[in-house]
Amino acid sequence: MATKELTKKRLNSKTTQTLLAFASLILLLLIFSFASPYFFEFNNLIGILLATSVNGILAVGITFIIITGGIDLSVGTVMTFGSVMAGVFITMWGLPIPLGILAGILAGALCGFINGISIAKLKIPPFIATLGMMMITKGLNLVLSGTKPIYFVDKPVFGLIAAQPILGIPLGVIIFFTMAIIASFILSKTILGRFTYAIGSNEEATRLSGINTDAWKIAIYSLGGAFAGVAGIVMASRLQSAQPALGAGYELDAIAAAVIGGTSL
Template identity: 65%
Template sequence: MSNDTHPVPPLASGDTPAGASSLKSRFFNPTARQKLLAFASLVLLIVFFSFASPNFLEVDNLVAILQATAVNGVLAVACTYVIITSGIDLSVGTLMTFCAVMAGVVLTKWGMPLPLGILAALCFGALSGSVSGFVIAKMKVPPFIATLGMMMLLKGLSLVISGTRPIYFNDTPGFTSIAQDSLIGNLIPALPIPNAVLILFLVAIGASIVLNRTIFGRYTFALGSNEEALRLSGVNVDAWKIAVYTFSGAVCGIAGLLIASRLNSAQPALGQGYELDAIAAVVIGGTSLSGGAGSIVGTIIGAFIMSVLTNGLRIMSVAQEWQTVVTGVIIILAVYVDILRRRRR
């Protein structure tokens, strides 16, 4: 996976000159240090829960952690792009649900083949993301308010379209294989890694390459680091901002397919609350809430931290309400660390 730590566009203020891209600036900048800290925290959590519960390292439990990380990780990748632009998207959880419901309608109500159901999830995700982007970029509604409204809108649409009932995929051959089967396990029986995890890493690799190696990624960083300088240079800032939210929405469509395949159903009431874990994973991984810096690698590490923590607390029989409290504390601490990191720049 490519290293996407540095904001690369020449339009962003404060960029490091090309000749100064030394080993030190590459591996010891604030975002890289945050990734290392996150990885060390992940290792410590695994060690702690391994000693706290003998069941933690069982194969079935590890597979459950991987499956949970797949959905949250893909959502976190979607959030990473938006947060790098100095935005926020509170609708990713309900957008995931909406995409799952629309895939269910196309596949089970309309009887369309599986590829069209997959395409529907991606297209409805991209469309919803573009609407959020338009409201933010063109109507100048703050991202928090715009995506909060979109969250409620998508939640309502999911309930209305589904009739408030789950949509099951029992008559859709191959749908559960998207997340539940193991292509790697078929090749290497000792590694029963679900397809959902493979899809997560493919999404992460692709998103990392796009973020670090394309003009789309450069402008994503520039939007967060110095939007006005980007505008003055002649770039259509509004169009690029809409494009970022559209891309994020399409990635949420992938998450919708994964969770629907894992549950073999589209649950219209599911989704709200997932955005908190996704945003926490992004911030834990070193992406700055002020924008202009971030890393897909760090985001994936953050997603694993959230899944390991949730799973470990559940195995230790910690009540669900206290798990929510812990998640809230982690988000506050992650944001505080981000504030401290920005003060030191």
């Protein structure tokens, strides 16, 4: 009986949190609509979605990590690292754009993998491990780019990754929504999702039940890094450049977005 009451209270709390988030969003929309009569114009709304798509992709990736009870302070600079790596491959080495995109995403996944190894195997607290990765990638971004932006002006096709409209909606927005849907499916329908929740609920009990929690945590952090890499590609495409100093502070926006979306810290 007590368990049922506790479960009911948790569900009510989550429902209240979700309703408050939606109420706050509606209130903001009303305020902005009164501030400007052009706010609800289609082009303006699409512009807002495109501007927030990068933060959205980061938030989707970090959601997996937060659910496990971890944190990733490096997603912002890892995002930039992904864009810088794509710039190095495409503009400096002259490799095809698809290979550059793949390099950026894999660079993000590699950073996440190292974070996962540090946390799961070396038992370094997530805050410390990811803070270290943030410092490392911040330095790498400056070294690889020579402290200067890497421009894609001679690669106009690269700019289409974020801006190319499909039925009037920019591809960057479609990428964000697609990744959110995929993440929702993974969390609700796959073994990775079940183990993500299990680790976050009680990691020790999950480990004692025979599940290799270390391997799954490494996979989860790698996935978060890959999402950051995708965000970096979208950001670079939108700006038509890889900005080595960009990225710091994005981790706070991503964490805030994930929490507002209903993920509990």
